[in-house]
Amino acid sequence: MSDTYVSLVNGGLGRSVATKLGLPRPGVLRRHTPDAPLAPGPVLVLGTPASTEADAVAQLLLSADGGSDLDVRRAAAGDATRWGAVVVVLSDVVHPSDLAAPMLELSGVLRSLAPGGRVVTISRAAAASDSPAVAAARQGVDGILRSLAKELRAGSTANGIVLSDGADLGAPSVLAALRFFLSPRSAFVDGQLLTVSSTAGTAPASWDRPLDGRVAVVTGAARGIGAAIARTLARDGARVVVVDVPAAGESLAAVANEIRGTALQLDITAADAGATIIDHAVSRHGGLDVVVHNAGITRDKLLANMTPALWESVLAVNISAQLAINEALLASPAFTHAPRIVSLASTSGIAGNRGQTNYAASKGGVIGMVRATGPLLADVDGTANAVAPGFIETEMTSRIPFATREVARRLNSLQQAGLPVDVAEAVAFLASPAAGGINGTVLRVCGQNLVGA
Amino acid sequence: MPRSPQTPTTTPRPPASPTPDGREAVIVGGNRIPFARAGGAYADASNQDMLTAALDGLVARFGLQDARIGEVVAGSVLKHSRDFNLVRESVLGSALSPQTPAYDLQQACATGLEAVIGVSNKIRLGQIDSAIAGGADTISDAPIAVSEGLRHALLKASHAKSLGARMKAFASLRPADLAPATPRTDEPRTGLSMGEHQAITTATWGISREDQDALAAASHQHLAAAYDAGFFDDLVTPYLGLVRDANLRPDSSVEKLAKLPPVFGTSLTVPATMTAGNSTPLTDGASVVLVASRDWAQAHDLPVLARVVDGETAAVDFVHGHEGLLMAPVHAVPRLLARNSLTLDDFDFFEIHEAFAATVLSTLAAWEDAEYCRTELGLDGPLGTVDRSRLNVVGSSLAAGHPFAATGGRIVATAAKLVATRAAETGQVARALISICAAGGLGVAAIIESAADPSGQPGSGASADEAAPATGSDGAW
Numbered sequence A: 001m002s003d004t005y006v007s008l009v010n011g012g013l014g015r016s017v018a019t020k021l022g023l024p025r026p027g028v029l030r031r032h033t034p035d036a037p038l039a040p041g042p043v044l045v046l047g048t049p050a051s052t053e054a055d056a057v058a059q060l061l062l063s064a065d066g067g068s069d070l071d072v073r074r075a076a077a078g079d080a081t082r083w084g085a086v087v088v089v090l091s092d093v094v095h096p097s098d099l100a101a102p103m104l105e106l107s108g109v110l111r112s113l114a115p116g117g118r119v120v121t122i123s124r125a126a127a128a129s130d131s132p133a134v135a136a137a138r139q140g141v142d143g144i145l146r147s148l149a150k151e152l153r154a155g156s157t158a159n160g161i162v163l164s165d166g167a168d169l170g171a172p173s174v175l176a177a178l179r180f181f182l183s184p185r186s187a188f189v190d191g192q193l194l195t196v197s198s199t200a201g202t203a204p205a206s207w208d209r210p211l212d213g214r215v216a217v218v219t220g221a222a223r224g225i226g227a228a229i230a231r232t233l234a235r236d237g238a239r240v241v242v243v244d245v246p247a248a249g250e251s252l253a254a255v256a257n258e259i260r261g262t263a264l265q266l267d268i269t270a271a272d273a274g275a276t277i278i279d280h281a282v283s284r285h286g287g288l289d290v291v292v293h294n295a296g297i298t299r300d301k302l303l304a305n306m307t308p309a310l311w312e313s314v315l316a317v318n319i320s321a322q323l324a325i326n327e328a329l330l331a332s333p334a335f336t337h338a339p340r341i342v343s344l345a346s347t348s349g350i351a352g353n354r355g356q357t358n359y360a361a362s363k364g365g366v367i368g369m370v371r372a373t374g375p376l377l378a379d380v381d382g383t384a385n386a387v388a389p390g391f392i393e394t395e396m397t398s399r400i401p402f403a404t405r406e407v408a409r410r411l412n413s414l415q416q417a418g419l420p421v422d423v424a425e426a427v428a429f430l431a432s433p434a435a436g437g438i439n440g441t442v443l444r445v446c447g448q449n450l451v452g453a
Numbered sequence B: 001m002p003r004s005p006q007t008p009t010t011t012p013r014p015p016a017s018p019t020p021d022g023r024e025a026v027i028v029g030g031n032r033i034p035f036a037r038a039g040g041a042y043a044d045a046s047n048q049d050m051l052t053a054a055l056d057g058l059v060a061r062f063g064l065q066d067a068r069i070g071e072v073v074a075g076s077v078l079k080h081s082r083d084f085n086l087v088r089e090s091v092l093g094s095a096l097s098p099q100t101p102a103y104d105l106q107q108a109c110a111t112g113l114e115a116v117i118g119v120s121n122k123i124r125l126g127q128i129d130s131a132i133a134g135g136a137d138t139i140s141d142a143p144i145a146v147s148e149g150l151r152h153a154l155l156k157a158s159h160a161k162s163l164g165a166r167m168k169a170f171a172s173l174r175p176a177d178l179a180p181a182t183p184r185t186d187e188p189r190t191g192l193s194m195g196e197h198q199a200i201t202t203a204t205w206g207i208s209r210e211d212q213d214a215l216a217a218a219s220h221q222h223l224a225a226a227y228d229a230g231f232f233d234d235l236v237t238p239y240l241g242l243v244r245d246a247n248l249r250p251d252s253s254v255e256k257l258a259k260l261p262p263v264f265g266t267s268l269t270v271p272a273t274m275t276a277g278n279s280t281p282l283t284d285g286a287s288v289v290l291v292a293s294r295d296w297a298q299a300h301d302l303p304v305l306a307r308v309v310d311g312e313t314a315a316v317d318f319v320h321g322h323e324g325l326l327m328a329p330v331h332a333v334p335r336l337l338a339r340n341s342l343t344l345d346d347f348d349f350f351e352i353h354e355a356f357a358a359t360v361l362s363t364l365a366a367w368e369d370a371e372y373c374r375t376e377l378g379l380d381g382p383l384g385t386v387d388r389s390r391l392n393v394v395g396s397s398l399a400a401g402h403p404f405a406a407t408g409g410r411i412v413a414t415a416a417k418l419v420a421t422r423a424a425e426t427g428q429v430a431r432a433l434i435s436i437c438a439a440g441g442l443g444v445a446a447i448i449e450s451a452a453d454p455s456g457q458p459g460s461g462a463s464a465d466e467a468a469p470a471t472g473s474d475g476a477w
Helices: A004-008 A012-021 A052-062 A096-112 A132-151 A172-182 A224-235 A246-258 A273-285 A308-331 A347-351 A357-380 A402-410 A420-431 A433-437 B047-062 B086-092 B111-125 B148-159 B163-171 B194-205 B209-228 B254-258 B294-299 B328-339 B357-368 B370-375 B404-426
Strands: A043-047 A083-089 A113-124 A157-163 A193-196 A215-219 A239-244 A262-265 A290-293 A340-344 A383-389 A442-445 B026-032 B071-074 B102-104 B130-137 B262-264 B283-292 B306-315 B349-352 B431-438 B442-450
Touching (some): A043 A052, A052 A172, A083 A172, A113 A172, A172 A193, A172 A420, A172 A433, A224 A239, A224 A246, A224 A290, A224 A420, A246 B047, A262 A273, A290 A308, A290 A420, A308 A340, A308 A357, A340 A357, A340 A420, A347 A383, A347 A442, A357 A383, A383 A420, A420 A433, A420 A442, B071 B111, B086 B102, B111 B130, B111 B283, B111 B306, B111 B404, B194 B262, B194 B357, B209 B357, B283 B404, B306 B328, B306 B404, B328 B357, B328 B442, B349 B357, B349 B404, B404 B431, B404 B442
Parallel strands (some): A083 A113, A113 A157, A215 A290, A383 A442, B071 B130
Antiparallel strands (some): B306 B442
C-alpha cells in the first residue's frame, strides 16, 4: 500500500537522480497531526488594489473564530519569507482586466511558497444574470485556479472558494472552507472549487473538535476508507456508529472498539435499514446528526458482457440503499438538528471508466441525489454533499497490477495516490457544523486527477 | 423468524415471580462467535482467544470500551491448567476496563447458564449492577496431559535433591507411561461416553430414529432460516473468517439424515438409533451475555430484552440409580415451575439444549408420562406437553454445534431476543423456558421473560419509530 516511489525521490540520491532524469518528483503531502499549525508559514492575503474584501478576509483569519494561531499579512514587503499560504481575494472583480494586479502579485511570491503550501482563491460564481464583463472576470478565476494547481510542486495545492446566491464573505462556511483548504486536512484536495451558497452553519467552539456532541453513522466502516472516516469523525469529537454487513463484523468490532463507538451489523439494502440505523443512533447515543454513505461495491464488466446480477447488486448497494435510508432520515424528527448527509461518489461517476457502467451509474446517481437532497434539508439547516475520491491507496487499488497502478498514481497534479484519511478529512469537513453553507455539491479528493477534471 | 409459533394465550399474563424489592436482573444482549467444527476455523485459537473475541464483539455492540463491569463470570470445560484465570486474562486482553473483576466457573455443559444465573442473583442482591456471563470451549486446542506414571516421576524428580535421586525417580518409568493422556469426555464413574448413556435412555423411552432425525433436520432448517432473516445480526460477530456456524447444513433433511449409520447404542439389545447426524458434534466457540440492573441499562442507554426470572439446578443418580445421565433437567423444570406458579402452557418458547436429539425427545416424553411424573418427579400427574411449534424455533445445538461452556450464553441471548421480539409484536409479556443437561447427571433450567421498559423509552429494544407497546396490561412492573 505504501508508495515507495514518493519516498525514493524525496531523499538523498533519489532526489538528484530524479531531478537529472526529469522524472516526476511528487512532494510529500502535509497531513493532519494534533499539534501541527494550520499553515506551514505566514498567510499572505492578496486582492485587487485597495480591496476592502481582501481586508475583510485578513480580518476574518485574524478573528477569534479564525483561530488565533495564524500570522496573517496583507503585503509581501520584499522579505525572504517562506509563505505558508497565499489567499487571493477576487470576489470584487468586475472585469477580466481586474485580474492582472492580484495575479501578478501572486506570481511574485509563488517561488517563496513553503513545501505543502496553499493558494486559495475566493471569488463569486458567474451567473447568466451577471453583466458579460463581470461574468467573464468571475469565470476567469476558475481557469486560473485549475491551471495554477497544475503548476504547484512539493505537495502544495491550489483550491478555490466560490460564493453564490446569498453567501457573502461573512458566511461561516467561507471561513470553514478557508481553514480546511489552508490546513493539512485538505492534503489531497487540489484544483477544486467549492461553492458556498448560504450563510447557514456555525463556527465550532473548538476547531480541533468540530464534531463534539454530534452523533455520526458511517456505513461500510469495517475497513479501508470507511474505517478511516470513522476514525476521523471520532477524532473530531463525534460519537460514531459504525455499520457494515454482518460478514465484516470482526473488523467492524475492532474499529468500533478503537474509536469507542458502537458496531451495528446491518445489510443496508434491507428494507428497514434506515429505521434500524435511526433507532440505534437515537436509543444508544441520543440522536443522529451525520450520516456518511460510504458502503459501496464494484462488479466491473464491459457493458457488452453485463449480467443482471452484476448490474443490480451495484445499483442496489451504491445508490438505491442510500435513497431509501435518506427517505427514512428525511421523515425522522431525530434528523433535524443541522443534519449532514455525506455520500461517497467517485471520479468514475464524473469522468466515466471502462468496465464500470454499473458503478458509474450508481456514483453519478449519488451526485444527482445529493444535489436534489440538499434543498430538502435546507429548512433544518441541513446539507447533503458528496465526496468523490480519485486514486486512493486501499486494499482494492493494491490489487491493481503493478505497472497500471504506478501509472494511475502519477496521473494527477500531486503525482501520487491519496490515502483513505484524505477522503475522510473531506467527509469530516462537510459533516461539520461550520460547513452548513455548502449544500448539494461534490468535493473531489483526487489530487486534481487529469481524468474528468 | 423462520417459523411463527402459535401466538400466546390471549388473556394478558402477569409477569412471573416479581422480585420482592423490585430489583431485576435484565438481559441487555449477547454476543458469540460462530461455532466451528473441531479442527476447523478455530484450530489455532485458544479458549482465551475465543472468549476475548466474544467479549470484544460485545463491547463493540454496546459501546462498553473501558467500562468497568461489575463482574465477568465464565469458564470452559476443557481447560489447560495454565488457564486457571481464564476469564480474568480474557478481560485483560479485551477492550473492557482492566479494573473489571472476573472469576472462572465450571459446571460442565451448564457452565454458561449457571454463570447467567449466578450473576443475575448478585445483581438482584444489589452486590453488582452489571455483569457479563458466558463461556468458551475448544476441542481443537484441548489440553493433553502426560500419563500418571510420567507425572509422578517428573514430580518426584523435581523434588529430588541429588542426581542419583533424580535418576531413580525416572527409573520407574515404563514405555507405556510415555504415551500422552488425551482428554476424555467419558463419565469417570461409569466409563461410558455421554452418547452411550443417552443411548440407554433413548431405548428406555423408545425414542424412534425417525423422530430424532426430524428434530435434527428442523434444527438445521430453523437455524439457517434465522440467519437468512438477519436474526443473528446482533447476536453473532464473525471470527477468524468464519461468518456462520460451520456445522450448519441448511439443506439438511430427514432423508439425508436417515442414511447415516448409528454410532451409539450399537451394543444394546434394541436397534441403535443415534447417529452423527442426530448427535451434537464436537465444536469450538465462545459466547457472552450482558446482564445488568434495569437502572444500569437505562443509565447507559442500553436496550433491555428480558429479565432473568429464576433458575433451578438438579442432579440425578445415574451411577447407582436408574435415571439417565442427561435427565436432570427433567427434574429441575417441575421444581422451577412450581416455585414460580407456572405450567408448560405459560411459555412462548422452549429452549431445550440438543445434546442429542434423543435427549430432547426423552425429556418431552418423560414430562408427558403420568406414571414417571408421579413416581420419579413426585407430581400428581403428567407435567404436560411442550408445544413443538415453540421448541428451539431458531435452531439449537444440533445445527449450531455445542462448545460445552459456550452453549448457555448462546441459548440465553437467543431466548432473550425471542421474547423481546414477541413482546414487541403482541404487547404482552413473552416467556421462555431454558433447559440444559450436563455431565455428571447435572441439569440446569431457567426462566426468562420479556422486560421492555414500562415507560416505553428508547432502549426498550422496540423500534423507536413505533410507540412501544405497553408491556403487561396490569402495569404491575
